[in-house]
Every structure is written in structure tokens, then in C-alpha cells.
Amino acid sequence: MSQRKERKQQWMTLKRLLAYLKGERKRLSFAVLCLILASGAELTGPILIKHVLDEYVTKQRFPTNTLMMLGMAYVSLLIVAAIFHYVQLVLFQTTAMHVIQTMRNDLFAKVQKLSLRFYDLTPVGSLVSRITNDTEAIKDLYMTVLSTFVQNIVFLTGIFIAMFSLNVTLGLFCLSLLPLIGLIMMNYRKYSSQSFLHMREKLSALNAKLHESIQGMMIVQAFRQQKRVRQEFQTINEAHHAAWMKNMKWNGLLLRPAVDLVYVFSIMLILSYFGTQSFTNTVEVGVIYAFVAYIDRFFEPVNMMMSRLATVQQAIVAGERVFALSDEKEEEVENRTTHPSPVIASGEIQFDNVSFSYDGERDVLKNISFTAKAGQMVALVGHTGSGKSSISNVLMRFYPYHSGEVRLDGELLEQFSEQELRSNIGLVLQDSFLFSGDVAHNVRFFSNASMARVEEVCQFVQVSRFIEKLPEGYHHPVAERGSRFSSGERQLLSFARTMIREPRILILDEATATIDTQTEEALQRALQVMRQGRTTLAIAHRLSTIQAADLILVLHQGVIIERGTHEELLALGGQYYRMFSLQQGIMEKIQLNSD
Numbered sequence: 193m194s195q196r197k198e199r200k201q202q203w204m205t206l207k208r209l210l211a212y213l214k215g216e217r218k219r220l221s222f223a224v225l226c227l228i229l230a231s232g233a234e235l236t237g238p239i240l241i242k243h244v245l246d247e248y249v250t251k252q253r254f255p256t257n258t259l260m261m262l263g264m265a266y267v268s269l270l271i272v273a274a275i276f277h278y279v280q281l282v283l284f285q286t287t288a289m290h291v292i293q294t295m296r297n298d299l300f301a302k303v304q305k306l307s308l309r310f311y312d313l314t315p316v317g318s319l320v321s322r323i324t325n326d327t328e329a330i331k332d333l334y335m336t337v338l339s340t341f342v343q344n345i346v347f348l349t350g351i352f353i354a355m356f357s358l359n360v361t362l363g364l365f366c367l368s369l370l371p372l373i374g375l376i377m378m379n380y381r382k383y384s385s386q387s388f389l390h391m392r393e394k395l396s397a398l399n400a401k402l403h404e405s406i407q408g409m410m411i412v413q414a415f416r417q418q419k420r421v422r423q424e425f426q427t428i429n430e431a432h433h434a435a436w437m438k439n440m441k442w443n444g445l446l447l448r449p450a451v452d453l454v455y456v457f458s459i460m461l462i463l464s465y466f467g468t469q470s471f472t473n474t475v476e477v478g479v480i481y482a483f484v485a486y487i488d489r490f491f492e493p494v495n496m497m498m499s500r501l502a503t504v505q506q507a508i509v510a511g512e513r514v515f516a517l518s519d520e521k522e523e524e525v526e527n528r529t530t531h532p533s534p535v536i537a538s539g540e541i542q543f544d545n546v547s548f549s550y551d552g553e554r555d556v557l558k559n560i561s562f563t564a565k566a567g568q569m570v571a572l573v574g575h576t577g578s579g580k581s582s583i584s585n586v587l588m589r590f591y592p593y594h595s596g597e598v599r600l601d602g603e604l605l606e607q608f609s610e611q612e613l614r615s616n617i618g619l620v621l622q623d624s625f626l627f628s629g630d631v632a633h634n635v636r637f638f639s640n641a642s643m644a645r646v647e648e649v650c651q652f653v654q655v656s657r658f659i660e661k662l663p664e665g666y667h668h669p670v671a672e673r674g675s676r677f678s679s680g681e682r683q684l685l686s687f688a689r690t691m692i693r694e695p696r697i698l699i700l701d702e703a704t705a706t707i708d709t710q711t712e713e714a715l716q717r718a719l720q721v722m723r724q725g726r727t728t729l730a731i732a733h734r735l736s737t738i739q740a741a742d743l744i745l746v747l748h749q750g751v752i753i754e755r756g757t758h759e760e761l762l763a764l765g766g767q768y769y770r771m772f773s774l775q776q777g778i779m780e781k782i783q784l785n786s787d
Contacts, residue, residue, distance in 0.1 A: 201512070202508050202512075205508050205511045205512050205515060206508055206511070208511065208515060209330060209333060209507065209508075209511045212291045212294065212295060212334075213287070213291065213334070213338075215290075215294075216287045216290060216291065219283055219286065219287050220283075220284075220287060222283060223279075223280045223283035223284050223287070223339070223342075224280075224342055224346075226276040226277075226279045226280035226283065227276070227280045227339070227342055227343045227346055228346050229272070229276045230272070230273045230274075230275075230276035230277045230280065230343075231273075231343065231346045231347045231350055232350065233269045233270075233272045233273035233276070234269070234273045234347070234489075235347070235350040235351065235354055235489075236269055237266060237269050237270070238354070238481070238482045238485040238486060238489075239354065239482065240262060240265060240266050240269070241266070241481065241482070241485075242481060242482040243262075244259070244262055245481060280339060280343070281339065284334070284335060284338060284339035285335050287334060287338075288331050288333075288334035288335035288338075289331070289335075291331075291334050292327055292328075292330065292331045292334070295327055295330065295514070296323060296327050298518060299322070299323050299327070299514065299517060299518060300323065302517065302518050302520070303319060303323070303517070306520060306522060307522050307590070307591070308585070308590045308591060309522055309550065309591060310520065310522040312550070315400035315403070315404070316400070316403050316404075317396070317398075317399035317400030317401065317402060317403035317404065318396045318397075318399065318400045319517070320399055320403065321395060321396040321399040321400070322396070322513050322514055322517050325395060325396075325399070325510075326510035326511075326513050326514050327510070327514060329503075329506045329507055329509075329510035330507045330510050330511055330514065332503045332506070332507060333503065333504065333507035336500065336503060337500045337503050337504050337507070340496050340497060340500050341497060341500070343493070344493030344494075344496055344497050345493075347489070347493045348490065348493055348494075351486050351489055351490050352366070352367065354482075354486055355483070355486055355490075358482055358483060358486075359483065361465075362462060362465065362483060365458075365461070365462075365465075366458070366487065366490060369454060369458060369490075372454060373451065373454065373494055373498075376450050376451065376454075376498070377497075377498065377501060380498075380501055380505075390435040390438075391432060391435035391436055391439060391509075394428060394431045394432035394435055395432055396513075397428050397431075397432075398425070398428050398429060398432055401424060401425050401428055402425070405421050405425070439502070451491065451494055451495055451498050452491075452495075454491075455487075455491040458487055458491070459484070459487060462483060462484065462487060463484075466480050466483075533607065533608050533609035533611075533612045534600075534601070534603040534607055534608060534612070535612060536600055536601060536608070536612060536613070536616040536696050536697070537601055537696070538566035538567075538601055538696070538727075539566050539567075539600070539601070539616070539696035539697045539726060539727035540563070540564065540565055540566045540599075540600065540601050540602070540727065541563065541564040541570075541587065541598075541599075541600060541697065541727060541729065542562075542563050542564075542597075542598070542599040542600075542602075543560050543561055543562050543563075543583070543596070543597075543598055544561055544596055544597045544598075544599070545559045545560070545561055545595070545596040545597070546559070546560045546561070546586065546593050546595070546596035546597070546598055547559055547560070547593065547594060547595045547596055548582055548586055548591065548593040548594065549594065550582075550591065552594075555750055556577075556579050556582050556750050557579045557582050557583065557586070557593070557750045558749075558750045558751050559596070559751070560579075560583065560596070560750075560751075560752060561596075561752070562743070562745055562752065562755065564727050564728075564729060564743070565727070565742075566727055567724075567725060567726065567727060568727060568728070568742040568743065569723055569727075569728040569730060569738075569740070569741045569742050569743075570727075570728070570729055570730070570741060570742065570743045570744075570745065571730045571731075571732060571738035571741035571743070571744045571745070572729065572730070572731045572732075572745050572747060573731075573732060573733070573735060573738065573744060573745070573746055573747070573768065573771065574746055574747035574748055575748070577749075578747040578748050578749060578750065579747050579749075579750040579751075580701075580731045580747055581701055581731060582750075583729070583731075584619070584699045584701055584729060584731060586598060587605070587617070587697075587699065587729070588613075588614070588617060588619060588699070589605060589610075589613060600613075600697075615693060615695070616695050616696040616697060617695055617696070617697045617698075617699060618690035618691065618693065618695030618697065618698045618699065619690065619699045619701065620683070620686055620687055620690050620698075620699070620700050620701065620703040621686075621701050621702070621703070622701060622702035622703065624674070624679075624682040624683045624685070624686035625673060625674075625686075626670050626673060626674030626677070626682055626685060626686070627670070628670060628671065628672050629669070629670055630664070630666070630667045630668060630669055630670060631659055631662065631665070631666050631667070631668050631670060631685065632646050632666040632667060633670070634670055634674075634685055634689060635649065635650060635666075635685065635688045635689050635692060636689075636692065637689050637692075639692065639693070641692055643666065645692065646666060646688075646692065647666070649688045649691050649692045650666075650688045652688075652691060652721070652722075653684060653687040653688045653691055653722070654684070654717070655681075655684035655685060655687070655688050658681055658684065683703065687703070687722075691722060695726065696726060696727065697726065697727045697728075697729070698722065698723065698726050698727070698728045698729070699728075699729045699730075699731075700719075700728065700729070700730045700731065700732075701731045702731055702732065702733065703730075716737065734775070735768075735771060735772050735775055736775070738758075739758040740758075741757070741758065742757070743755065743756070743757070744756060744757065744758060744761055744768065746761065746766075746767050746768045746771075748767065753766070753767060754766050754767055754768055
């Protein structure tokens, strides 16, 4: 990207960040008013002292009452400035917190809409970094930078007015310093932007590696890969450190030192000017004091703004990353029609020559056609990667298919609203996910079901006995991902969570694969009841669990190669027969070994 395009993009990002302040206009206006009043009180102080020096000290006049009044006025100005500075600080920080709260809510709402394809390609740690770390960096823009720049611009304006009122020549001299200071700012922004971007990217990579390592800690320790993972983390951390150090060098060169150098030369020139003037004209001590004080106060806000440039640059880079996420177009497939959504009544499923690809290049489903009539159980079997789970992904509209048609009760899948589709299709995965909270919370899953309904569903799927044995029953706390429960217990709870919504269609994606034999027997009895009046799509490796299916589809490399009932497929003597015979042989060997 050229430097011109980069600068344009940064300005656009800054505009978008400032656009979040539109809803805070009243609070900001009052904050700016407080800044102006505080700055005015501070700037009046040197003029008051200049008056005391020239009118009283140099003339050896010390009227007690007058000097006390002037002293009280000066102290009052300091108190007023302190009060208004406090108020503006609170107002600016309140504004910042409101803006960041809104931004984080917007980002979280956005990630809820993103398609599963996006999550397939984006590390979770990177998303967490954008919503937390990057927004935290942006918060400083509103909390400290905005108030600093507004305050100091107001302050500088007042300083120039005061300088020109004292001496026009020196006022013009100080005004000529602004282009030089602007040049320093431009160079800093130019050279620091890349290092800030690199630094934020490495911080995101750090979070991604940390998240991945913690989530996979069992595998890391089981294979004794702690050293390798630690080295990978150290490599990323060193790159992050190097980016920080490079940025610190620019800070050390172009921020305070460069401005301090300009300040020293300015003081030297001003004192030289007054020294030269003293040879021919009388120079008032108060004027010298006031001018030196204003010069000092001129560079104080300049230094403050320069010191905030690093925060501005971080906020812009963080804003680019945040807006890249908020502008992401890879959203989940939604109902695009303007017509009212049809209603799923019976739950009949039709796939007609459906083809689908995750990457747009290689089809994982090729001309899939079948019909699951209302109330029927259709089983999908095949080796890993044959396309079984992809059929359920298409039916749930997690991913869009690119050819063919999918219909529910005769209506195209695209016609249904997300609410109608997801509330009438129950999905149970092999790896059941439980949320932090308690047992009842996970069964309800943010619904308004009563405790009586929760208990009824848990009895229905035969999980109530397990729950009643817990110390706190239905209010027993659930750790993250349900790590304190066995896989079978987690799966039973996920069944209860699915059935509480009474779906018309039930998708079981290897739902019994992680459950022991005793639990599976209880669950199979519950499934017999659950399937009544519902269309069931069962994906299974263990063929013993789907023998009663009305239709079994055998997939191989995305193609249906066999279809029929259990008996029909065994009589066919094809792929299903070989898979079933192999599993039966393995089971017989296990039984012989156990005997």
C-alpha cells in the first residue's frame, strides 16, 4: 500500500472512531465548556502576576488590601481551574466508557452473525484480542487523547492571544514554530504506524497461541510437547517485543526530545531578543516573566499532545483491526426474501441434486438427492470425510450450498427465517458443549422454560437420576465446557437442552459415540420416544445404533453409493455390508477377550 493510500485509510479510520461520539454531543459540549473555563482561569494567572510585578513590585508599592485582593483572585483562579478540570476529566472518561461499551456490544453482535466459514479460517484468540485488547487501546483515544487535544488546542489559542497582546513580534515568532512542530508530528506518524500495526498483529498472535495452548493442554501434556509449545510462544513474544522496541526508538527520537530541543532554542531566542531590546529601550520585568511563562506553557501542551501521539497511532491501528471485523461480509446465510417465512409443520426433508463446497474449489457433496418423509428416521453412514456432517451443516444453513435445492415441507430452505428454522431443528453433536452456569441454565439455554418443564424434559431423556445425585441438583454449578462431567453426562444434558424446544426435526451427529454401553441403552430407549412424530437425521459410525432406520444412505467421497434399509443393504453385499461385518467382527473379538 502506498503512503498516500495508507494516510487516507488512517484518516478514514479516525473519522469512523470519532463518529461514535455523535451520541455523546451534550456531554462533550459541556466537557469542552469546562475545558475552556479551566484554560481561561489558568491563562489569566500570568497576566495577574505580570500586573503585580510591573505595578507594585518594581515600583516598590505594597498596598496591603490591594495585594491581598490580587492574591485571593489568583488563588481563586487556581481553585476554579482545578474544579473545571476535574469535571471535564469525569465527563471525558464517562464518554469514553460509553463509547467503548457501545463498540464492544456492536462487535459482539457482529461475531454472532458471522458464518461458520469465517470461524473456520479465524483463530479464536485473534477475535478475543480485537474485542478486548484493541477496543481497550481505542478507549484511551476517547479517555485521554481527545480531552488532551481539545484542552491544549483551547489552551494554545489563549496563549497566542495573550502573547500577541504583550508583543506582536514575539507572538509571530511563536506562531512560526507551529509548522516545525507539525513536521515532527507528521514524521512520527509516518514512521510509527507500521511498527504499531506489526505490534498489534503480534499481540493478536500471542492471544491466539495462548488460547490454543490452553484449550489443547491435555494433548500438549500427553505428548510431552510443553517445550515445543513454549518455544513457539517465545518466538511470537520476541517478535512482539522487537516491534515494541522499534516503536520505542521512534518515541525516544521524535516525541519529547525533539520538542524539548525546539523549546530550548525558543527560550534562547526570546531572552536574546529581550537582551537586545534592553540596550535601547526599557524592558519591563513583568513582560519578560509573562512571555517566558507563556512560552513554557506553550510547549507544555505541545509536549502533552506529542506524548499522546503514540496513543493516537495505537488507536488508529486498533481501529483498523476492529473495523475490519465489523465490516466482515462473511455472515451466516439468512432469509433474503421479503415474503413472510413459511412454517415448518410436518418436517419433511428433500435434497435434490445438492452440491456443496467449503472452499469453493473442491465439492464435499456431489449431487445429493434423498427424501426424509415426516416422522421417518434417515441414517447417514460412511467413512470419515464422506460428507455426512456436511449434509447437516447445509440443512441447518450454517453454510450455503451452490447448486441443487433443499426443501422443508415442500418450501425452499432459503425461504425460512432463521428463527423458524433454528427453533424447529434440534441438533445434538458428538462433542457436546456446556456453558458456565448451572444445570438448569444449560437445559433452558436462555429460554423462559419453567423449572417444572426442565424437570419434565430431563426425566424424558433419562438424565434426571444423574442430576438428582448432584449436591445441588438442578442448581449444581457447571464449569467451563462442563469439564467436571463425563462425556456421557454432558451428552445427556445436551439431549435435554435440545428436546426442551420440541423440534420438528432432530439431527443426531454421532450423538451416542462418546457414551458408554449402559448409558447408550438408556439413551436409545429415550430416542425411541424422542423420534416419535419427528423427522430424524442420524449420522453414525456405530451401525448398531441405526439398524431401525427407515432409510440408510451410504456416502463415499460426497456421493451416495447405496441406499435402503438395514436388511436391504446387507442383502446387497456392498459397502454397508463390509462396514457392518467389520464392526461385528471387532465386537465379537472384544467380547471374546473380555470372557
